[in-house]
Amino acid sequence: METKICFRLNGKDVKITTDPLRRLIDVLREDFDLKGVKEGCSEGECGACSVLFNNKMVTSCIIPIGAADGQEIMTIEGISATEKGKIIVDAFADGGAVQCGFCIPGMVIAAYYLLSNNPDPSDDEIRLGISGNICRCTGYDLIVESIHLAAKRGGAIWKS
Amino acid sequence: MEELKCYMPKTLREALEIKAKVDVIPLAGGSDLMVSHKRTIGLTPVFEKPVMIIRNLPELRKIYVNDKGECCIGAGCTSAEIAENKLCPWHLRQAASRMGAIGLRNSATIAGNIANASPKGDTPGPLYLLDARVKISSLRGDREELVSDFIVKFRTIDLKSDELITEIIVPYSEDDFDYIFWHKVGTRKANAISKITVSQAIKFEKDGKTVKDYRVSATATGAKTNRSRDVEKLIIGKTIEPEIIEEVVNGFDQVISPRAMPEFRREATRRMIRRFLTEAAKHPKDKVIDTYEGYSMTGAPTPRS
Incomplete structure (x- = not known):
């Protein structure tokens, strides 16, 4: 069964005719070639497939594409093209936050979601903010430091 | 009505009309249903019955206090929305704020957590404690039932095929x-x-x-x-x-x-x-009695962080 689904993806209106029960992650990766959305656990627990859904961080592996109809989705590709996104990506690179890199798109989205709601987080608040993102290299400390760096570099930008 | 595999109503009325005609599985957050019906990477989940996506129904997303002073939570409110909303009772906010991962809390709904009828569900504990009721709607009208009666047993709820959970009503809060x-x-x-x-x-x-x-x-x-x-x-x-x-x-x-x-x-x-x-x-000053501070479930003192 195919249905027409219209939504906003990374700032552009898009439409697709597909099975509304297909997972959002599959549609983003296969139909829109957004390969920055990674699949880890497939159960909504690891955060690798995180996207923003109406500006809220969600795991795209547990959402059917039909639920995105009329809604707004931002992936790592859209976020890293924004000024705020660039600050985080640069901070992650400069801070040595990236090891194998598989969790990083999700981590960047978690950092973006955290800093957009809390521009100057404490260590504990950062750890809480990325608690839904699992890094199997276990390189959490440098990720936490890099998010501090992004908060510092962004300054007032995070409050806008 | 031609039977579809997936329905996408835009209003609650439309959802109840579909429910009256077709035995559909309502799907909101997907944190239980999409996981339990998943196949593998790239394959669409398969459900035993048609699905009705109700994630974005505006009627189910409200939190307010009714004229009796009871906290009313729309069935489609997410754990994150409940955790952040001070109108919601303290026990429920605690449970909602510790449910799964952040991204999941922005999807998982209170009605889904009840309907899943898992003994490990996070919200039923506080809801039982505070005598919360579920409001169940259909084209025949609304009815209410205690959450503790609505969850009949493991994985079983008292819901007819034309009914939909629309609201959770919590009569008590920490102020009581x-x-x-x-x-x-x-x-x-x-x-x-x-x-x-x-x-x-x-x-x-x-x-x-x-x-x-x-x-x-x-x-x-x-x-x-x-x-x-x-x-x-x-x-x-x-x-x-x-x-x-x-x-x-x-x-x-x-x-x-x-x-x-x-x-x-x-x-x-x-x-x-x-x-x-x-x-x-001992009538301590703080209303919240904490387990963690200097106390361990195993009897040994817990170091304070």
């Missing part, structure tokens, strides 16, 4: 009690499924000694969430004495029926009840 307690034992700080969660609340009479109201509920200690008014009656109308505490502790121990690791679950539950009642009898 002198001391409150909520503790989830999980294997780690974040993303944990409950090993046991105990919710408690107590209210004293004006004399400050006689117990006017006491409640305790426990999650993951049996086939469904446990609460027993008979056990609570053992202490209501009395003053808190060590013997009474043991009566309640032993009474509640008879109520629960944990399967896996029963000795651990029983002992931890006993300790949490004993701890709460012992501390409440």
Whole structure:
């Protein structure tokens, strides 16, 4: 069964005719070639497939594409093209936050979601903010430091 | 009506009309259903019945206080929305704020957590404790039922095929009690499924000694969430004495029926009840009686971080 689904993806209106029960992650990766959305656990627990859904961080592996109809989705590709996104990506690179890199798109989205709601987080608040993102290299400390760096570099930008 | 595999209503009315004609599975957050029906990477989940996506129905996303002072939570409100909203009772906010990962809390809904009828669900514990009701709607009209009756048994709820959960109504809040307690034992700080969660609340009479109201509920200690008014009656109308505490502790121990690791679950539950009642009898300044500070479920002192 195919249905027409219209939504906003990374700032552009898009439409697709597909099975509304297909997972959002599959549609983003296969139909829109957004390969920055990674699949880890497939159960909504690891955060690798995180996207923003109406500006809220969600795991795209547990959402059917039909639920995105009329809604707004931002992936790592859209976020890293924004000024705020660039600050985080640069901070992650400069801070040595990236090891194998598989969790990083999700981590960047978690950092973006955290800093957009809390521009100057404490260590504990950062750890809480990325608690839904699992890094199997276990390189959490440098990720936490890099998010501090992004908060510092962004300054007032995070409050806008 | 031609039977489809997936319905996408835009309004509650439309959703109820579909429900009246087709036996559909309502799907909101997807945190249970999309996981239990998943196949593998790239393959569409397969459901045994047609699905109705209700994630974005605006009628189901409101949180307000009704004219009786009860907190009304739309069925489609997410754990994150509940955790952040001060209109929601404290026990429920605690449970919602510790449910799964952040991204999941922005999807998972309160009605889904109830309808899943898992004994490990996070919200039923507080909802049982606070006498919460589910509002169930259909084209035939609305009805209400206690959450503790609506969840009939493991994975079974009292919902007809034309009905939809539309609201959760919570008549009590922390303001109705002198001391409150909520503790989830999980294997780690974040993303944990409950090993046991105990919710408690107590209210004293004006004399400050006689117990006017006491409640305790426990999650993951049996086939469904446990609460027993008979056990609570053992202490209501009395003053808190060590013997009474043991009566309640032993009474509640008879109520629960944990399967896996029963000795651990029983002992931890006993300790949490004993701890709460012992501390409440001392009338501390803080309303929230905490488990963690200087206290461990295993008896050894917990280092403060």
